[in-house]
Amino acid sequence: MTDGGNGADEYIADLAGYVTASPSSYHAAAEGARRLMDRGFSALDERDDWSGLGPGRYLVVRDGALVAWVVPDGAGPATGYRVVGAHTDSPGFKLKPHPDLGLLGWQQAGVEIYGGPLLNSWLDRELCFAGRVTTRHGVEHLVATGPVARIPQLAIHLDRTANDGLTLDRQTGVQPVWGAADPGGLMTVLLAGSGLDPAHVVGWDLVVADTQPPRRFGGAQEFLASGRLDNLSSVHAGLRAISAAPDDGPTIAVLAAFDHEELGSQSRSGASGPLLADVLERTTAGLGGDTSAFRRALAASVCLSADAGHLVHPNQPGKHDPVNRPRPGGGPLLKLNANQRYATDAVGTAVWARGCAAAGVPYQEFVSHNGVPCGSTIGPLTATRLGIRTVDVGLGLLSMHSAREMCHVDDAVALGAAVAAFFSLPD
Template sequence: MVLSSIDDLADFVTASPGSYHAAAEVARRLAAAGYALLDETADWSDAVVPGARVVLVRDGAVIAVAVPESASATTPYRVLGAHTDSPALKLKPRPTIGGSGLLQAGVEIYGGPILASWFDRELDFAGRIVDTDGVQHLVRSGPWARVPHLAIHLDRDLNSGFSPDRQRDLQPILGVATPGDDIVGSLATLAGIAAEDVAGYDLVTVDTQPPRRFGIAGDLFASPRLDNLTSVHAGLRAMESLETGSAIAVLAAFDHEEVGSESRSGAAGPLLADVLERVTAALGGGRADLARAIASSWCCSADAGHAVHPNRPEMHDPANRPVVGGGPLLKINAVQRYTTDAAGAALWGRVCRAADVPWQEFVSNNDVPCGSTIGPITATRLGIRTFDVGTPLLSMHSARELCHVDDPGRLAAAAAVFLAAAE
């Protein structure tokens, strides 16, 4: 059972260069699949009813809800949680700078990128511009920017310990400097507004090289933003093809995970809790009914994970050796950096068997610090049972990451079973 072709993932990544574009693309595709767009300021009592399929966008986050015909105020939820953002370089205020005859952009670092991977590749600026009337305009520049390496002739130690100065070395070039250069004004023109109408912007870089298969057998896939568009796309494909189940299915794709999730559109904010409370209310329930529903609910926190690196296998656990092409990961950590426990592991096993997909366990080497996900945050905020999964990657947090062509589709198949409570 494969719901997601790698070509469809490539199209989704290409349409989603940043979190705002990703949220909009999820909403666009779900609207085409019959989901109604929700307004957060409106009364939902007529929109969220048994049988309803709805989607809402808040900034760079998107939440979709599919309510079964049999739903009541105490029907449990199945939530697939993911995130829309990725490490990048983010455009600063007053970004038009330069030197030595070249126009440059002032940027700061967003999240934890592998900085060396951002050098010597052509970059988009992508995100949103907000005008003086508060209207949001999505924009992307095309291949405008490049961070150039210093030539090896000028730094003979470059290959013995490259550590760029974050302020000095990372400012990309955009062309030859000319009088009147205005990066924001040029982006405003692309967005169809006047430069003087720009009131604010949230713009990040993304690699302009298209996603593609590679390898002798074409079984590997290189792309920007696989962390975590593999999970967003899996949830999207599952919601597009969802069969009516016994639970209320929810795709919650948050922003700002790479910087801690602490925002109104991040997992640490109130967004998901508010949506679930309003859905329960629209179905005729109150807080006690929501608590009863949550007690029977599950969240699958889906984020990318690490496959064993063939050149550095000692960085991984000696007994648990996940590989690209081996199926999605079940991510486990003793101190709850991932939320998986025995009950979650048992559920994930049932899900994957029902979806007919293989899966692998991931646990960190004890000497290597473990990352985290939205899983612990969601479990803490909602009290919902949660487990962590994801697509195995190499080069995580590079400007261009790597996975096996089959693994994203396997995650989508498992997500469909999980959301439909069909295991």
């Protein structure tokens, strides 16, 4: 597939374009909405009346989250949902209030660590700031700079033990440099070209992102290196799949791209919040359903929780299960955990197996080494909140939570095909 067959080149170029356009969760949601509206989706306002909402293609953006859905012809009050769940945020750094720091002629930005990034991977990279700002009147604006900052590493001459194990102080060791003089403060730099007066900006949700573009590499160009593959690779697969979801499908196709998964999902736009339940319940009501019909619809629903997972690391194979060792190019992952850190069960496994078979792609199982703690996803949260049977899957990576992660091209393309097939499986 890496030679360009089966649309691999187009798919990877499109994924790279989506990642590049999405340096923050707010940009990821906005770019996703733009792409879907270009494909005939109508943007709804949560403050409007959705009663009588019939067959059609709809989306709603809540902060850095996006939900899109396709109500097929013939859908009724108890029609079930096929949900692809993902998340728009990635680990990194977030700009603090009063961010201007100055020391010994250097201008620095005060940042707070967001989630669980591999801190050392962010050193010596040209970084941008991106996200949303609000004026005192509550108007939101998306902003993104070019490469304006860098977290410089201390020279080996000044720390001869650095290669024995570099540890960064989480307060003093990660503040980016952005200037050598004060041209008016960091916000002046961040808002340059936006038309906004820094004096009118009172709040911001701005993160740091690596500006190096995604790039294929390897002897056969079989790998993709990029920031934010966890988890924009899943959002991108969901966007393409929901765009191609049939208008006469057996269920209501849904893409739920939440924010704040890297923090535990507890926010109004996270998977622990009410966003997905709000959209599904209002959609059922628009089709004439009551509470009983909504519960019946949920009982007939399935959620594919798509979030990146781990390939076996060639330099650290002992960190992986000795038998289940996902390899590059072996297909996307089915993620299982006995302690419900992932929500996959035997019945959900069959759903995923049918989807991959329909797409003509392989898949491989991932379980954690018993001595290594297992991460989690939105899957268990969605299953718990709504009672929807949930299957955890995802693209296998190396360097997860690095500023620059990597995957096999074939696995990314296969994930997209399997997610698309999931929407078309017979009920």
